[in-house]
Amino acid sequence: MPPPADAGGGIAVMRPGVSRVSLRRQRRRWGDTVFGSAVALTGGLVLVVIVGMVVFLVLQGLPAMQHYGFFSFITAGRWAPSEADPTLTHPNPYGILQFMYGMLITSLIGMIIAVPLAIGAALVITEIAPRRLQRPLSSLVDLLAAVPSVVYGFWGIFALIPAIRPIVDFLTSTLGTVPVIGVVFGGPFFGVSYFTAGLVLAIMILPIIAAVWREVFRSTPRNEKEAAFALGATRWEMIRIAVMPRARSGIVGASLIGLGRALGETIAVTMVIGNAVLHINPSVFSQGATMSSVIANEFTEATEPFHLSALFVVGFWLLVVALIVNVVARTVVRRGVAL
């Protein structure tokens, strides 16, 4: 059956050979073109921006990369701009392994703490809390997600550090004295540390992950949940068989959003990590730095030879590491979520 002449804008009927094209349809075809190219433009723009950013980072980092060698940055773990000498190409004073370590360890601590808490928070809001409490709890989580990161850093210094100090002092005096693992929990604790940064990150990403999960859990059809109950499932079993399987992709997505924010978070981390750039400190209670924190700290006065260029190299590797971690995390979380 041929489509009716006034069928709403089906592209298939707009053949150039058709002679009786109404004015209305012509206008619509023009609109389609505009809309189509506008969408293509915005989509393309995103690509152009990303590619442009990578090209820019590489171009700016090129002087340092050419001088010291492309891979020398990620094989060295000592950042000492004051030792840079334009006539020496080895050793590279701009090693960035310790920043990668700092970035990964703080994000790891943050995720380990935030993910279970966020699952709990999201489930409480959607399934467990009384209906009267669901809405206020829900808005509180949204509110937390909207707090600017600098406020988290600020709060971390003046509220979190004094609060955790007795606990960490206890840990360093007990766990810290055990052979082997004591290295990881050694003191003295001066407030700012990898652990503090991880904790602040956990609190920052928790509401973001919880807010997305809340929406994901809410999207479970009511009749499926009731069907689970009808089959005699307990509340936990209902969550496991009715809510979780549907939420899988959402769980992956939310975790990645949280991880993304944790990896790239700059100012809050800079305020509480202690900014020790020289080398990796083995204890999680000692000071360190992340890739973004070193850029934030040093770009204004990057006056040593190749210093600014080396910071662009850090930016480049930050992008690469973030990309790799995202891909790996996506794969791992997808597989792990099959409950």
Added chain:
Amino acid sequence: MSLFEHHLYTSPLKRPSRLLRAGWLTASVGGALLAAACGGSSSTGGGGTTAPSATPSSVCQGTTAPPGYTNGVSTVSGQATSLSGAGGTFIAPMMSIWTSQYASSNGVQVAYQSVGSGAGIAQLQAGTVDFGESDAFMTDSDISKAKGPVVQVPLAQAPVTVAYNLPGVTRGLHLDGDTIGKIFAGQITSWTDPAIKSLNPNVTLPNLPIAVVHRSDGSGTTSIFTDYLTKESPSWVSALGGPDKSKGKTIAWPVGIGGKGNEGVSAAVGQNNGAIGYVELAYAASQNLTYADVKNKAGDFVEPCVKTAASATVGITSYPADLRIDVVDQSTNTDAYPITGLTWGLVYQNQTDKAKAAALVNFFSWVLTKGQDMAATANYTPLGSDLQKLCIAQLHKLTLNGSPVAP
């Protein structure tokens, strides 16, 4: 209490609210320290309690008389009504007093971006500002990247305090260069170390590990502080691997916590019993930090204040023609506070715009005369009279198409 009130005696810092006002937020995104610091003006109380110092220092008592310089360049006519500058964060609070006063008295708007000394030099080299500012003078290689010769004019003297947080110990702990050097190199790790004890026989030092706090961002303050350590502490120099690596805006700190900006350092010092860090005097005074008396070339332990910082250029006579001089730990005056540097205004010698050239000369001349009087009341240190005369002479070097702007 405002940021610029003069505090002579202070209680140990334990004051998050003050740090809040002093602008963690704004400073971390690059500046406007002053605006935030002046935002709240009520005191949390307790700031005026007088604590007995380990050794009363008489030099710093009383108010500092303004120098009252009147030898400015006679006003050049036909000046522009606006100027732009960029540079160090150290001078930024002072600069905002200067610019607002200058705007109301002379009708010229000076926009100063507090972006850091390195960025100030870079902006001057790129020609995006009318003047630059830096806590370290431009080196020959800096000037070679600029669009022509640069006239460098010291604007103020910059003392750096050694601040500490020791329960039960008030201000005025005695420290000498080598001891400070060993502490920052991680070679002295406890406050009960014999080296500290022998300098302070009458002080009961708590048995605490030393938490070293330094700047995490490149800074002129770091440059002045490490310059002093390099001159006074062989242990510091050898720990860092030579004098070329042991001083500068960025240092490969062997130990310690990095704080971003003066506010980051003072927060870390304030939060950790046993911490020691270095902070500019104007900031340390406004934050009620407790800081050390430091041994100078004459062998005296001197409290940092405007008066003793002003003495840091007393007795220096051999200034180079371009005024690029390192005054840190040079004076042999008994009252000189040794960790005192200079901060420089940077202008192109060969100006091309008549109106801008006139405005530049007039503004700098005003800063070097009336502006110096304002410095003392804001805990900034005015230039010594010998140096100030040479600075005025620098302004006469500016030319417009080959002929002097201010004859």
